[in-house]
């Protein structure tokens with residue numbers, strides 16, 4: 001692969017996932033995110049018609065096709081009752097009876113598919129737009145809620161911004177997802193990636209420095225730790241966190257029941273992470289090439305989760321002018337790594353690196369993951385049950401007692417997985433946080 005790309009192209013394609021790096025303003029996507037209620041809309045009775053505006057919290061959804069989970073039953077003509085941001089009941093085949101007795105906000109979602117809310121496990125709230133709550137809300141709609149994300153993992157942003165957003169969302173001052181924070185962004189000595197300002201990221205050179213550094217980040221409110229097990233400097237030079245330092249970081253984090261997510265960059269960064277307790281790989285690592293079965297088995301046994309970020313590779317290489325052939329080859333290496341790890345029984349988490357990547361549409365990621373052999377059920381697990389169980393006490397399914405985090409789709413995702421990108425409405429804790437106009 002390396003021989004197929006120019007040096008300039010290689011340099012340009014490696015500065016990926018620039019944690020803590022301010023990103024340029026997004027090309028403004030269409031702001032189709034308003035939630036203005038319209039009065040007097042009749043109950044929609046035809047699947048092709050527009051969904052009626054949902055103007056109340058904790059609506060009762062009737063005539064729904066409910067996909068209860070990746071491997072759970074699909075319930076036809078079901079009713080989903082919500083109370084205080086939690087799923088109260090899910091009842092198949094009895095909509096008429098419940099509708100008659102239901103409270104004031106009953107919404108027919110006939111012909112629609114209701115799924116548990118999605119997770120994006122690799123995002124960044126680094127854009128300056130997030131510094132101001134009034135401008136943050138619109139971007140959160142465009143970037144996350146519009147694609148069904150009711151929970152996200154930030155893997156590198158200013159903690160003050162993250163805590164401000166979390167507080168505003170929890171207080172319902174703005175609409176947004178649950179935010180899990182991976183803090184730190186630790187590198188080895190002089191190991192800030194060359195595409196970031198020199199010395200920007202905090203350094204850990206010796207194992208003994210790890211526990212206080214990790215604890216300070218967790219004490220400040222992070223849920224997990226981000227590290228650069230491999231940090232890009234030049235096409236031929238990566239600075240690695242030494243294995244014993246990675247081990248000291250993961251030990252310190254695990255003592256606090258916190259996770260560690262690593263940016264691997266290449267094979268050595270990946271292997272050092274896997275063999276020293278890292279829980280999650282933030283990307284595939286195309287420069288590492290095909291991962292051999294023995295390594296895949298070590299990853300699976302260590303219960304390492306992989307967030308592929310496949311669409312990111314094309315987006316990054318293309319904007320730096322890498323020829324199409326080089327892009328295809330690079331992306332295919334990522335697809336192959338995902339295919340092999342999934343086939344080996346490894347856990348996969350959905351994640352796209354949005355916030356760094358300024359193209360928010362998830363369609364291509366679903367298509368690429370499908371090309372790696374993940375079917376609808378596998379994809380739904382990466383979006384719901386896998387991350388929910390890893391990051392929370394919830395299950396990521398539609399069941400009594402689960403959070404009322406829901407996604408409503410117009411098209412059947414079991415027929416075409418790209419329907420997972422076409423969101424009609426998103427509910428977070430029972431509140432409609434996005435509805436397509």
Ligand SMILES: [Zn+2]
Nearest residue numbers: 017018353356
């Ligand atoms: Zn990233």
